[in-house]
Amino acid sequence: MTKHLTRSALIALATIGCNTPVSANTSENSADAQRRIADAILAAQVEANGVPGMAAAVARDGELIWTGTAGYRDLDRKLPVEPDTSFRLASVSKLVTATAATVLYDRKMLDLDAPVQRYLPDRRLAWPSDITLRQLAAHTSGIPHYQDVDAARGGIHFGTVDEAVEIFANRPLLFAPGTSYQYSSYGYTLLSAAIEGGAGVPFLSFVSRAITNDLPLRPDLVPDPQHDTVAYEFEGGTIKPADPHDYSYSWGGAGFRGTAPGVAMFGARVMRDGFLSSEARAMMWTPTQMNDGSPVADGEDRIAFGWRIGTDSDGQRIAHHAGVAIGARSALIVYPDSGDSVSVLSNAVWVSDIKETATTLAAPFRADPTGPQTPCPIRATAYTGSFGDKPVAGTVRFTMLDGICRGTLGLGNAAGDWFDALPQGSGDYLTVISILPGDRLDRGALVTPSGAYDFRRQEDGSYVAVLSPTRKFVVRLQR
Numbered sequence: 147m148t149k150h151l152t153r154s155a156l157i158a159l160a161t162i163g164c165n166t167p168v169s170a171n172t173s174e175n176s177a178d179a180q181r182r183i184a185d186a187i188l189a190a191q192v193e194a195n196g197v198p199g200m201a202a203a204v205a206r207d208g209e210l211i212w213t214g215t216a217g218y219r220d221l222d223r224k225l226p227v228e229p230d231t232s233f234r235l236a237s238v239s240k241l242v243t244a245t246a247a248t249v250l251y252d253r254k255m256l257d258l259d260a261p262v263q264r265y266l267p268d269r270r271l272a273w274p275s276d277i278t279l280r281q282l283a284a285h286t287s288g289i290p291h292y293q294d295v296d297a298a299r300g301g302i303h304f305g306t307v308d309e310a311v312e313i314f315a316n317r318p319l320l321f322a323p324g325t326s327y328q329y330s331s332y333g334y335t336l337l338s339a340a341i342e343g344g345a346g347v348p349f350l351s352f353v354s355r356a357i358t359n360d361l362p363l364r365p366d367l368v369p370d371p372q373h374d375t376v377a378y379e380f381e382g383g384t385i386k387p388a389d390p391h392d393y394s395y396s397w398g399g400a401g402f403r404g405t406a407p408g409v410a411m412f413g414a415r416v417m418r419d420g421f422l423s424s425e426a427r428a429m430m431w432t433p434t435q436m437n438d439g440s441p442v443a444d445g446e447d448r449i450a451f452g453w454r455i456g457t458d459s460d461g462q463r464i465a466h467h468a469g470v471a472i473g474a475r476s477a478l479i480v481y482p483d484s485g486d487s488v489s490v491l492s493n494a495v496w497v498s499d500i501k502e503t504a505t506t507l508a509a510p511f512r513a514d515p516t517g518p519q520t521p522c523p524i525r526a527t528a529y530t531g532s533f534g535d536k537p538v539a540g541t542v543r544f545t546m547l548d549g550i551c552r553g554t555l556g557l558g559n560a561a562g563d564w565f566d567a568l569p570q571g572s573g574d575y576l577t578v579i580s581i582l583p584g585d586r587l588d589r590g591a592l593v594t595p596s597g598a599y600d601f602r603r604q605e606d607g608s609y610v611a612v613l614s615p616t617r618k619f620v621v622r623l624q625r
Contacts, residue, residue, distance in 0.1 A: 176515075179583035181212045183510040183550055190577040190593040191503065192216040196570045197475075198378050198385060199227035200492040201406035202507050205414040207485045211511060213407050219375035219493065221385070232373045233491035234366055235402045236469025238409065238476045243334050243398035244283050244430065244452020245416055246341050246349075246357050252426035256344035258283075258451070262336060265343030269308060272316045277323045282337040283452045284434035284442045286326065288319035289333045300391035300472070307339045307349050310395045324437035327444060331399030338398030350397060361412055363404035366393050374403070377473020378494040380569045385494060388473045400471050406489045413480040413487030431455060431465050431482060446615070458505040459600040459612070460512075468500045477504045486512060496570040499597040499613070506591045506598040509581045518588045520603055522551035522580070526623040529555060531608065534617040536560035542623060544578075544587070551580040551587045561619060565595045592619065 184204070192200050199217035203210060215227040235242075250256035256265070258279045263271055271277075273288070281287040292299065296313070304310040314332045321328070338349040345352040350365055358364070377388040393401030404412075415421050422430070433441045433448035433455055447454040453465040458481075466479040475492045477500040488508040490500060523544050530539045538561050544553035554575040557565070565572045577593040578601055580586060592601035592611040599611040599619075611619045 176583075177211070179549060180510040181214075182548060183579065183581055183583065184212055184507055185214050185216075186548075186550060186552070186579050187507055187510075187581075187591045187593060187598055188214040189216045190579060190591075191598055194573065194577065194593050194595050195492075195496050195498065195597075196380075196385065196572075196595070197492045197494045197496050199231070199375060200490065201227050201229070201231055201233065202488065202490045202504070203229075203406040203410035204508055204511050205407075205410040205487040206511070208411075208414045208418055210407050210411060214507070215406075221376070221378075227375065227493075229407055230362065230373055230405055231375050232362065232364075232370060232403050232405055233375055233476065233493055234377060234469075234471055234474035235363075235404055235409065235491070236400050236471035236474040236476050237331065238467055238469040238478050239398065239400050239402040240331075240334050240452050240469075241416075241467050241478060242353060242357060242363065242402055242412070243338055243341070245422075246353050247279060247283065247337060247344075248422060248426050248430045248451060249356055250341060250344045251429070252423050256340070258429075262340050265340040266308075266311075267343070269311060269315070269339070273319055274323060279337060279340055280434060280451065281323050282333045282340070284327075284449045285329050285333060285444075286434065286436065286442055287323050287330065287333050287336075288321045288326070288328070289314065289330045289336065290317055290320055291328065291330045291332065293317075296395075299395045300389075300393070302395070303392050304394040307335065307342055307397070310335050310397075311339050313395060326436075327442055327449065329444070331396045334399035335396045338396075341398075358404075358408075358412065361404070361415070362408035363402055363412060365397050366401050366403045373405075375473075375493040379472060380494065380496070383569060388494075391472050393471075400469070404491075406491050409476075409478050409489035409491065410487045413478050413489065414485070417480060417482065417485055417487070427482075456501075459502075459602075462512075464505070466501060466504075470495055475500055477501055479504045479508070481508075481512075484512070494570075497568045497596055499599070502599050503597040506581075506600060509589075509591070509600065513581050513589060515582055518603070519586050520588045522546055522585045522587050523553070523623050525625050526553075528624045529621045530624065531620040531622050533559070533561040533564065533619050538619075546585060549583050551585060551590070553578040553587075555592075555621065568595050570595055 204212045213229045379388040430451045442449040447456040469476040480487045490504045538559040540556035572595045580590045590601040592599045601611045609621045
């Protein structure tokens with residue numbers, strides 16, 4: 147366990163100790179309070195995970211309601227992340243590609259259940275002729291993902307999508323199409339080639355004209371030093387700039403970049419009537435089936451046309467995708483039933499629950515302010531509980547700061563040992579931030595080196611954060 151707190155951590159603890167409670171009966175604007183809470187969660191997340199910089203945004207009904215930034219886009223030059231900072235999107239790029247195919251489907255220019263060969267008249271594929279676009283989007287085609295032979299792929303530039311297809315066009319399938327699930331970015335390279343065939347124009351041209359249009363989203367092709375973040379990676383627990391990487395082998399699978407507001411507004415665009423028909427949107431979010439009729443699934447999620455369908459900690463339906471690539475960890479989540487869209491982007495790979503981090507950042511804007519009014523536990527000094535199947539105990543400190551209940555949970559226990567094993571930064575404490583303003587802690591964000599989690603009060607007075615289906619962090623506060 148780390149023995150010394152960072153300077154910023156010491157300042158945070160000192161600040162917590164010096165503030166006095168603020169009444170919940172404040173005249174502050176509710177929207178401003180929500181934004182301040184989300185800002186605090188994002189800032190605490192960067193402090194906890196050691197990533198140089200992050201950005202996030204929330205849109206509602208087609209309008210941007212929050213953009214948050216924390217940390218640096220360039221450590222050497224001490225340039226902070228700003229709202230217009232552009233990050234690699236990694237596999238969130240697949241949502242751009244899936245949406246492009248859905249737009250063509252909506253225009254009756256692409257048959258998603260047709261053999262992909264129909265749209266590649268000049269490319270002879272070595273596989274069964276019945277691989278469909280729907281199977282490509284749902285990762286049931288049998289086309290492999292990156293393999294050992296692809297280790298140097300980021301050092302080669304491919305001038306066309308067809309040239310990129312040549313990389314894997316003669317590799318054997320992993321299984322018969324439609325009989326199993328295997329994640330494959332190369333499948334999206336082939337899907338983007340089919341989009342070219344349906345649209346009659348290059349893939350990137352169609353995306354720019356019909357999908358991203360005026361949004362700050364673009365292929366990671368021509369550097370923009372004024373806005374692009376430096377890509378970083380952890381090496382032996384230390385952060386360093388990553389080597390250059392060319393994503394032309396799979397623009398459609400991992401090759402776009404954009405700003406947090408741009409990604410959130412892309413999610414809002416997908417939900418907008420007029421961009422897609424309701425029938426096309428419903429198709430895109432309907433879980434795909436295997437040949438035997440069983441649903442395509444990955445963990446707790448069902449796999450639809452490019453999008454993953456699941457629920458958040460409130461049981462609300464979400465459509466989402468996350469990404470990981472050199473110098474990037476990303477997520478986009480949309481709430482089809484409420485019209486909310488949330489993006490989270492970072493400039494380094496970190497071992498994280500990025501989906502939970504995104505929903506937690508959205509929680510201040512979605513939580514019901516009515517209900518129990520459990521006071522901020524500013525008199526608590528310790529906690530006991532469990533982390534998975536191990537007992538834990540530690541010190542706590544809570545206070546009110548800027549109208550928000552905040553606290554720290556000391557580690558030096560099994561929870562600390564688990565977080566310390568991660569390659570990114572860890573420390574001596576975890577941060578708790580109420581997602582509702584005022585002197586209350588009924589529900590908060592537990593900010594850890596692996597992400598931000600819902601931290602909810604139970605009927606017995608304890609607080610629980612679910613880090614995975616098999617790992618819960620249970621906290622019982624004591625005076």
